[in-house]
Amino acid sequence: MIKLAIDAMGGDFGPSVVVPACINSIRKNKNIHMTLIGDKNVIKKYLATDVLDKYSSRLEVDHTDEQILMSDSPSSALRMKKKSSMRLAINKVKDKEADACVSAGNTGALMALSRFVLKTIPGIDRAAIISSLPIVNGKCRALDLGANVDSCAEHLLQFAVMGATIAESVDGIDNPRVGLLNVGVEEIKGNDLVKQTSQLISESGLVNYIGYVEGDYFFLGGADVVVCNGFVGNVALKSGEGMARRVKEVIYSEFKRNIVTRIMGMIAYPVFTRIAKEIDPSKYNGATLLGINGIVIKSHGSANTFAFEVAISEAVSEVKHKVTDLITKRVSELL
């Protein structure tokens, strides 16, 4: 049985999205047990008594009044809200009452609490945010997507090792190709940090390093793991998302142009449904706070029920593949 602690109060929609997603996951997967943490009165609005009864052996609600808001700073979340739903979910991982926790709440607070409560894996100086990106015919993992705003070469090497471990175990990719994000693929390109990091990763021999990759690798593929500092990774991810939304708006407005184009759009509708599904970012929801001594999954704050389920699946996969143990073992080679 895989035990998950769920911060039911996090995200833009709180329990109205989180609770139905949990129920769906419990229904689909007989091997998971969930503890929903948050305001039980609100949670129960979305949790019918018969559902709770039916799954009583695998579904629990832990009540707490406190919750972390999007506006809370990491430090105030840490000091002032010791009984928040997010904190209690992380505590469960620490106390081995859960194998992983999932939250759609405040990213900065989740990172700060996870680091404080669970600590980082020995040999890892900084945790990173890693997520799957939808590339043509598959996915790649990119990190760091914003946990840190500055990283040195050693941190980036640690990210490379962790990224390769998760791509190999969870994604089942044999000897995953690790690329370092740069402004060009040629050796002379880039700033000092990138050049130093490239040398360090290359000389470490710890990953299958393919050298520099450019921004388009984020969505076109060519590497299984893209390593970058959190500032660049965050901007690149949002830039790509911005472009996807722009293209969607263009398609929509062109088909709404007049009655003829509307009819054309209606005829082609089934294909558009498939296209929308294919490029739906929900499919890749669930970023991992990698390097933390425990599995902590961050769902996008605006995730819908389907997307939150995907984040839960990511947690389940990582527990199954014992990602924390694998990274701990692999990183020990760095020490």
Add this chain to the structure above:
Amino acid sequence: MIKLAIDAMGGDFGPSVVVPACINSIRKNKNIHMTLIGDKNVIKKYLATDVLDKYSSRLEVDHTDEQILMSDSPSSALRMKKKSSMRLAINKVKDKEADACVSAGNTGALMALSRFVLKTIPGIDRAAIISSLPIVNGKCRALDLGANVDSCAEHLLQFAVMGATIAESVDGIDNPRVGLLNVGVEEIKGNDLVKQTSQLISESGLVNYIGYVEGDYFFLGGADVVVCNGFVGNVALKSGEGMARRVKEVIYSEFKRNIVTRIMGMIAYPVFTRIAKEIDPSKYNGATLLGINGIVIKSHGSANTFAFEVAISEAVSEVKHKVTDLITKRVSELL
């Protein structure tokens, strides 16, 4: 009469793209004079004698054997190829024989030669690459897109002032909104460089500063000018382009799935033609090496004839609006 010096040998396709684009531009705009610089034997393959005769007063060919290759390093371009088509085009701007030059060649070499031959504008420490990005219902300008891999706060302030000047003059935007690229819009977000820069821009009072913007502003709008360091800007641009290509591939493959979807695609074809046109990056070809004491426009290396024409138009607009003079004047406030 606006005089342009064109590096006819640059880009992936050289004169086969550049020459037809120049002929089209000459035809469409009676107020431009062009000197095509490069191997006259190759250029004349794409330049019919009757065209040359017809436009003889506005179209010249300057022969040179030398050209800069994509593989040439900036320093070897500078030292070894003093008669390259690119260098001679830049020399013409220096010698006031041309008001601007356009090249689709090696970006690093173009930047190095421009800086060496034309120098930067007094008060500008570093030139930056600025380009228009296609946002929903309009465009925004982003800089730096890769001229520099490291920038300090003072450089970024200079970029902000230059970007605002071009948005105001060439794009005709009154009091353009200038945003600073960051990992979040909240004040606590970002690294030290971003925080310092934000304070510097804000306190300078030289631009209409709207604070931090995120990566999605690159393609969704919200700012008329986005300022960032060249490393981040380059990655964000390529990430967005990668996403656009991915979406295009998904659309294409879904409509090719089977006979029914192919028919749907054929019916909706006219709309797709419009969509493709709307999101076509060629529409925004022509990046400016901003901060150089003269107008130097860089076309994308893979530009087609239409795209190269767009780059020529950008050069014409900047000459018309006396961008170099405006920036020189505005930057003097910084000194």
